[in-house]
Amino acid sequence: MTTRSYKIMPKQTFFNLPDEKRENIINIAVDEFAEFGLENASTNRIVSKSGISKGSFYQYFEDKQDIFMHLLKILEREKMAYLSGQSPPNMNLDTFAYYRWMVKTGLAFNSTNSKMVQAVTRVMVGERFFFSKYLTDARERTKEFIKNMIDNAIKKGEIDPSIDVELAVMVMEAWQNTITTYILDEGMKQKDFAAWVYSAKTQEMIDKLLYVMEYGLRKTESEFITRPPSNSPLIGEK
Amino acid sequence: MTTRSYKIMPKQTFFNLPDEKRENIINIAVDEFAEFGLENASTNRIVSKSGISKGSFYQYFEDKQDIFMHLLKILEREKMAYLSGQSPPNMNLDTFAYYRWMVKTGLAFNSTNSKMVQAVTRVMVGERFFFSKYLTDARERTKEFIKNMIDNAIKKGEIDPSIDVELAVMVMEAWQNTITTYILDEGMKQKDFAAWVYSAKTQEMIDKLLYVMEYGLRKTESEFITRPPSNSPLIGEK
């Protein structure tokens, strides 16, 4: 295992296939990853359910991780397309409001693609230690997106320039993960995933979570001026 | 795989062993879980490195999960003992300050037991989907602890009784995970894990993270009175 970023993508033979056959393979892989994650997904099972031969699988994909990374790309692309096709309720949203809109619109997208989201989230959250080389790029893209958003907000004067940007990025990313895994955990228990996501109770919980984050971030820097971290209880001595 | 909570613990034969041999087996298992997690840990490797036979392993433990759960118990017990032996800086800490002290004292403990903490955290965070039946009890204990702390704080008048307790528990648990995984991720890159944990930079980051959480939680309910969630941007229509 090298430290090089993962760049392999499906081979041309895969793209030569009829659409229907291609989609069938992808859908079966989605089911497999949703149920077993990446490490425990089995190429033997995927092959058996797809009705393709084992050797064909390796003519289409470099290895098991390759097909997963392809799913990841599909999901990213479709989600960005979905978000581009939606409009925020008005053009004067500040950054936090925009972020809230984005998270919740993302959840609307997720509720109509729950299997694929489940598959990807399960791996991103659950197998980060095993597949860091494959997942680092995707995580960096998320962080970069958030960082750009915060930088723009600072330029627009919406966020105090003294904010710890690294901290804010970290908090927002962690929050996104928390909300996503909450939705995934609880959603799996529901009869109708989408109806549950749209329910007033769930929406309220998500709102509250997002407000906790916002107020925490807005407050922190100014409060540090009046109450520096040195007043925090000392950590135990070695 | 049944839905029954996991209760098996090592067999008497394990406790009959000389102390030294017992600790050796445990230490080797810790190394294995730290490196491979639970699903990918290998009994063959543990056995080979311990110098015990395969059959003996199954005389000491019910199965692979059994030895992991034993580690979990050891860690919980040692950590509670460590916290009991420490005193907060003063007796007038409010709940958030107490929680901060607790998290940071816990980190002091972690930095002297980093391998075991790494092993347990890796599984608790990374393999939650595979081993929910084993890990649920441990997670419930954490939540119960946090809930009791919040209930007491409400009784003492430190926290507004209108707070959404479920939300607060969820946030505090998520935050603990975020801090722990941050420490684990970054700590793994360091030459001297303990020195890095104690460094001013790291302490400041942890402080900031904890303050974000505190301010977010303190603010939320009162703010909802003046700005109800219905003003939040609507989620995209189906």
Next chain:
DNA sequence: CTATAATATGACCTGGTGGTCATATGACCA
């Protein structure tokens, strides 16, 4: 010392895994 109980052993079992490669098949072209 013998008998019994406790402990240790490791070959074997069943069941997989990801991936390879020699061969077969099918489509297309002249």
Next chain:
DNA sequence: TGGTCATATGACCACCAGGTCATATTATAG
């Protein structure tokens, strides 16, 4: 029709997993 190229096949490979169980060894008791 034969030749070429693209695609499909599946037996096989090396390796591994968790766990079992007949047997061997050691410790202990009388």
